[in-house]
Amino acid sequence: MSQLFEVHPENPQPRLLKQAVQLLAKGGILAVPTDSSYALVCHLDDKAAADHLRRIRQVDDKHHLTVLCRDLSELSNYAKVDNKQYRLLKLGTPGPYTFILDAGKDIPRRLSHPSRKTIGLRVPDHRVLLDLLEQHGTALLATTLIPPGETEPMNDAEAIRERFQHDLAAVIDAGACALAPTTVIDLTPMGTGGDPEVIRVGQGPLDALGLGQ
Secondary structure, eight states, X not given: OOEEEXXXXXXOOHHHHHHHHHHHHTTOXXXXXXXXXXXXXXXXXXXXXXXXXXXXXXXXXXXOOEEEOSSHHHHTTXXXXXXXXXXXXXXXXXXXXXXXXXXXXXXXXXXXXXTTOEEEEEOOOOHHHHHHHHHHTSOEEEEEOOOTTOSSOOOOHHHHXXXXXXXXXXXXXXXXOOSSOOEEEEOGGGXXXXXXXXXXXXXXXXXXXXXXX
């Protein structure tokens, strides 16, 4: 049975987050709350954990996984970002947006899209997840917790634990999240003078980025 860490949503207990980080270091998959929906996360540099993450979601290597970063400066370590892209990133960071960008040199090739060499990146606006990232000391690999064959993300920590008890090392329970996944914006066209492309409209409003429907 996976562990359940019940943490305060505004002042999460460092002791519990430290235990969660130790599970990540051992290759564990965690279910964590975000400013959109619950997500599955693992260590960025652990190939076996990343493969396990994909198996849980039943997605292939063409499905963009997301790199969760603590702030914009950390995000720029993992992606190629020009000035125009950076200005748009600042509008949606931190927040419930995932941005598709060209993968930087610090992203293992196996994690980027096999043909496009792109990666999803985001900086969440959720105290518990940001504190977990801080305890971890570096970015995490993530995907929205949408069960295979379903279209809506899961939102209840106990239900997540029961359903995925054999796949997850732990579930961090900080209360219910929003039921919508992140809004996904592809910024790669901006690198050649094009406009950003809206891939999915979710929790993050488009007008906050100056984009229309």
